[in-house]
Amino acid sequence: MKDKRTELKVSAIRSGTVIDHIPANTVFQVFKILGLNDTSRQVYFGTNLDSKKYGKKGIIKISNKFFEEKEISKIAIVAPTATIIVIEDYVVTKKEKVNLPENIHKIAKCINPKCVTNHQDVPTSFKIIEDHKGTMKLLCKYCEKTMSQENIEFL
Amino acid sequence: MINIKNRSLVSITDYNKDEILRILDIAEGFEKDQRQKILSDYVIATLFFEPSTRTRLSFESAVQYLGGSIVGFASPDVTSVTKGESLKDTILTVSNYSDLIVMRNPMDGSARYASEVSPVPILNAGDGANQHPTQCLLDLYSIRKTQGSLDNIDIALVGDLKYGRTVHSLVQALSLFNTTFHFVSPESLKMPSSVKTGVKKAGLEYHQYTDFMEVIPKADILYMTRIQGERFPDPLEYEKVKNAYILDNSMLETSKDNLKVLHPLPRVNELNEDVDDNPKAYYFQQAKNGVYVRQALIAAILGLK
Numbered sequence: 001m002k003d004k005r006t007e008l009k010v011s012a013i014r015s016g017t018v019i020d021h022i023p024a025n026t027v028f029q030v031f032k033i034l035g036l037n038d039t040s041r042q043v044y045f046g047t048n049l050d051s052k053k054y055g056k057k058g059i060i061k062i063s064n065k066f067f068e069e070k071e072i073s074k075i076a077i078v079a080p081t082a083t084i085i086v087i088e089d090y091v092v093t094k095k096e097k098v099n100l101p102e103n104i105h106k107i108a109k110c111i112n113p114k115c116v117t118n119h120q121d122v123p124t125s126f127k128i129i130e131d132h133k134g135t136m137k138l139l140c141k142y143c144e145k146t147m148s149q150e151n152i153e154f155l
Numbered sequence: 156m157i158n159i160k161n162r163s164l165v166s167i168t169d170y171n172k173d174e175i176l177r178i179l180d181i182a183e184g185f186e187k188d189q190r191q192k193i194l195s196d197y198v199i200a201t202l203f204f205e206p207s208t209r210t211r212l213s214f215e216s217a218v219q220y221l222g223g224s225i226v227g228f229a230s231p232d233v234t235s236v237t238k239g240e241s242l243k244d245t246i247l248t249v250s251n252y253s254d255l256i257v258m259r260n261p262m263d264g265s266a267r268y269a270s271e272v273s274p275v276p277i278l279n280a281g282d283g284a285n286q287h288p289t290q291c292l293l294d295l296y297s298i299r300k301t302q303g304s305l306d307n308i309d310i311a312l313v314g315d316l317k318y319g320r321t322v323h324s325l326v327q328a329l330s331l332f333n334t335t336f337h338f339v340s341p342e343s344l345k346m347p348s349s350v351k352t353g354v355k356k357a358g359l360e361y362h363q364y365t366d367f368m369e370v371i372p373k374a375d376i377l378y379m380t381r382i383q384g385e386r387f388p389d390p391l392e393y394e395k396v397k398n399a400y401i402l403d404n405s406m407l408e409t410s411k412d413n414l415k416v417l418h419p420l421p422r423v424n425e426l427n428e429d430v431d432d433n434p435k436a437y438y439f440q441q442a443k444n445g446v447y448v449r450q451a452l453i454a455a456i457l458g459l460k
Binding site for chain 2 (some may be wrong): 094112115118119120121131132140141142143
């Protein structure tokens with residue numbers, strides 16, 4: 001059985017973006033924040049794939065889509081290990097790990113119902129911090145409450 | 156580096172140690188000579204979007220002792236806020252009529268937002284459950300005045316340490332000094348880890364207790380707070396602890412001579428009235444110190460001190 005496949009084959013895309021090394025448990029969250037459940041573009045995705053580095057990983061390939069910084073910031077928050085690979089005419093033109101920004105503006109909603117940003121026309125702004133256990137948290141610039149990754153609602 | 160002039164004060168962490176001490180020094184000057192008419196050409200706005208007794212009256216009294224004029228409201232019911240006017244528009248309008256705006260507002264973060272849109276400085280008199288920096292400064296003033304210094308103090312904070320914003324800010328501010336903290340609370344209302352981590356990072360010690368009596372002989376300052384029944388998910392649990400953190404006069408027998416009892420007020424039942432006549436009771440004087448501290452803040456922010 002020489003030709004037994006050990007890897008899942010997913011079609012290469014001609015032009016577009018591949019998001020690789022997504023933590024397996026956040027693939028659907030990435031899908032959602034990028035609005036991919038409501039797109040007319042070709043999208044391939046896989047989850048629980050074997051990864052030498054992370055054990056299990058997810059991957060998403062989107063044809064003819066190139067992400068802006070704001071969308072990459074969103075990916076970084078949900079999937080901090082992700083790599084963004086840009087493909088043009090079957091050639092990789094850019095490959096880089098997402099970077100967690102220091103601050104994010106107008107991307108997420110504050111979880112605190114009493115926060116001024118939920119009552120007045122105030123653009124939200126958060127500082128990305130680590131709590132005492134080293135877990136990533138978002139600190140609201142206004143109400144000074146922190147929220148954890150699983151509670152983030154993107155705008 | 157001291158930079159107070161023309162700057163808003165939203166959160167106690169906006170000030171460094173030198174700035175805090177500067178305000179306390181100026182306040183001391185006002186305690187010695189309160190009626191300095193340095194504000195006679197100034198108008199201060201006090202915008203109270205929710206009720207307050209001590210904070211509003213002490214701010215207004217501070218302005219009047221300094222000879223300044225006040226515009227403002229004690230309730231938004233008589234203003235265009237009832238017509239749906241935004242906070243930004245209210246602030247921009249009032250900034251045309253005043254040199255400094257003192258604001259209390261029920262929305263968390265409203266003071267930071269107001270400070271961003273306002274051309275005049277904002278003094279936060281409480282933004283919802285978030286910050287109340289003038290309370291923190293008057294607490295520091297009261298501690299320094301009664302103990303002679305902010306260093307080498309053993310402070311016991313008693314009651315609801317989980318949700319009380321006053322105690323969180325006070326611990327943050329006292330972490331700039333050499334303080335030993337004693338946290339006394341029911342298991343379910345313990346000091347949050349984030350606050351305790353701050354204490355550790357400052358290289359200071361804290362101890363946690365559920366037994367109130369154990370801590371009384373150790374304390375220089377006993378800072379009492381109210382335990383609110385609505386904080387407990389289980390009413391039975393509240394019933395169990397509600398009387399465990401009530402201070403009465405006989406409990407102070409084992410306390411140090413220099414001990415002072417502080418409370419941000421209003422109290423409900425956590426401070427028995429028989430404590431009031433004990434010379435160690437300091438909470439009404441503490442509320443009085445609020446006037447000196449607020450005079451100091453207004454004068455320093457306007458560049459008059």
